Amino acid sequence: MLIETQSLCKRYGEKTAVLDMSISVKEGEIFGLLGPNGAGKSTLIKMLTGLVFKTSGEGQVLGLPFGNVKARKRMGYLPELFRYQEWMTGSDLLDFHTELYGLKKDKERNRRIFSRVGLLGQEKYKVGTYSKGMQQRIGLAAALLPDPTLLFLDEPTSALDPIGRKEVRDIILSLKAEGRTVFLNSHLLSEVETVSDSITIVHKGTVVKSGSISDLLGSKTMVFVTAENISDTLLSNIKDEFRGEISSVQNGFSLTVSDRAELPKLSAMLVNGGARLFEIKAQTETLESVFLKVVGEEASA
Numbered sequence: 191m192l193i194e195t196q197s198l199c200k201r202y203g204e205k206t207a208v209l210d211m212s213i214s215v216k217e218g219e220i221f222g223l224l225g226p227n228g229a230g231k232s233t234l235i236k237m238l239t240g241l242v243f244k245t246s247g248e249g250q251v252l253g254l255p256f257g258n259v260k261a262r263k264r265m266g267y268l269p270e271l272f273r274y275q276e277w278m279t280g281s282d283l284l285d286f287h288t289e290l291y292g293l294k295k296d297k298e299r300n301r302r303i304f305s306r307v308g309l310l311g312q313e314k315y316k317v318g319t320y321s322k323g324m325q326q327r328i329g330l331a332a333a334l335l336p337d338p339t340l341l342f343l344d345e346p347t348s349a350l351d352p353i354g355r356k357e358v359r360d361i362i363l364s365l366k367a368e369g370r371t372v373f374l375n376s377h378l379l380s381e382v383e384t385v386s387d388s389i390t391i392v393h394k395g396t397v398v399k400s401g402s403i404s405d406l407l408g409s410k411t412m413v414f415v416t417a418e419n420i421s422d423t424l425l426s427n428i429k430d431e432f433r434g435e436i437s438s439v440q441n442g443f444s445l446t447v448s449d450r451a452e453l454p455k456l457s458a459m460l461v462n463g464g465a466r467l468f469e470i471k472a473q474t475e476t477l478e479s480v481f482l483k484v485v486g487e488e489a490s491a
Contacts, residue, residue, distance in 0.1 A: 192217040192340060192371050193238060195249030199395075200233050200242065207233040209395030211247070215373060215388075220366050222386035223375040224481055230395040231375050232270055235342050238373070239267050252340060263291070266338035268329045270345040270375070276318025280309060280328055283317055287332045299335075307331045308357055323350045330358070341365060342373045347381055359385055383477040391484055399484045407475045411450050416442040416469040417460055424463035431459065441468075450474075 193215035200208040208230040215221045225231050236242040238249075240257025254261040274283055284300045304310045307327040312320070317328060326346065333341060343362070347355040355378070362372050362385050376382050382389065383403065390400040399406065418441070425443070429436050434446045447456065450472055460467045 191215060193221075193249070193251050193373070195238075196247055198234065198237060198247035198249055199245045200230075200237060201245045206395055208237070210397075211392065211395070212397060213390050213400070215371065217371055218366065218369050219387040220362060220372045220374060220385050222382035222389040223373065223392065224379065224382060224389060224477075225392040226485060228394075229392045231392060232344055234392075235267075235344055235373070235375060239265060239342060263336060264339040266333035266336055266341040268333040268341075268343050268346055270348070272329055274317050274325070274328065274332075276316060278317050279315060280304065280313040280317060280320075280331075283328060284313075284331060284335060287335055291336050293336065303331045303334050306334065306361060308354075323354045326350055326354075326358075330361070338370065340371045340373065342375075344375045345377065346374070347376065347378060355381060379476075379478045379481055389477070391481060393485050399480070403477075406480050407477065410475070411447050411452075412473045412475075413445050413447055413453065413456065414439065414442065414469075414471040414473070415445065415456075415460070415467070416471075418466040418468075420460070420465045421463065424460070424465060427463065428456065428459055432456070 191214045193213065195214075196212050198208055198211040199206070211230065211234055213234075223231050223234070233242065237244050237256055238251050240262055244256065249256060251258075252261040252264055275286075278286065281300065284303070285295055288295055288300075300313070301310065304313050307330050309324065309327050309331065312324065317325065320328060326348070330343075330346060333343070346362075347358050350358060359381065362374065365372055374382060374386065386403060388400070388402045389406055391398050420443070425436060428445065432445060432447050432452065437444045445456070447453070453470060453472060457467065457470060
């Protein structure tokens with residue numbers, strides 16, 4: 191595992207920011223971290239990057255203890271709330287961060303990074319004149335400077351329009367294709383669902399659900415049928431065939447099937463059984479529904 195933690199805790203006086211965090215991140219994957227405001231996500235990232243010290247618990251990043259200089263040299267980090275020197279140009283900013291990383295200045299490397307984040311041609315303008323989206327991009331550019339093995343992105347698309355979000359998504363996927371590991375924290379559930387290999391949902395400083403996308407969403411499909419002339423015998427046969435509970439809805443019923451491939455069979459049974467079929471609508475589980483379910487259950491508990 192590239193990142194491994196056991197029972198991480200962080201307290202600020204009497205306030206507990208992270209209560210009990212145990213996570214695992216595999217090398218070369220896109221790891222999505224989800225949770226409501228105040229769940230401890232940003233604090234967890236700060237502990238993993240060595241920006242704050244843990245109160246208790248254990249863990250390693252890149253096989254080394256939190257804050258280890260050798261590990262930090264292999265990391266890139268884009269914080270959620272950042273402010274860069276507005277009087278600097280984009281090129282000045284990357285040169286400044288190059289010195290902070292202890293790297294040699296390299297104009298060609300900077301040009302490649304500007305091109306990658308969509309700012310090529312804008313590098314001579316002052317950061318203070320950049321739009322919010324451009325400032326997000328220059329932050330991503332700074333995070334890419336050390337050619338990181340592990341990249342932490344805290345709300346990387348928060349200020350971007352749909353086109354910008356798509357471009358950042360493409361960058362994240364290209365980083366994975368290069369064998370890098372991306373630790374992604376975002377409130378945009380659809381973005382996380384689209385790119386992540388595995389996801390951990392946290393709430394009130396603890397992990398409430400974790401697993402791969404396929405494990406979290408499952409393969410079952412909820413089917414909503416609109417039809418008339420559905421006999422009790424036909425409903426009973428459908429229930430036996432698909433081994434699922436049927437719930438009555440207006441002008442039809444709903445049924446959970448194991449796979450979308452079952453839909454043609456269901457259609458044939460309805461038609462051959464004398465029903466007048468108007469519509470079959472399939473709906474798979476979404477990350478949003480899983481998130482609301484587990485966070486809601488945790489909040490109720």
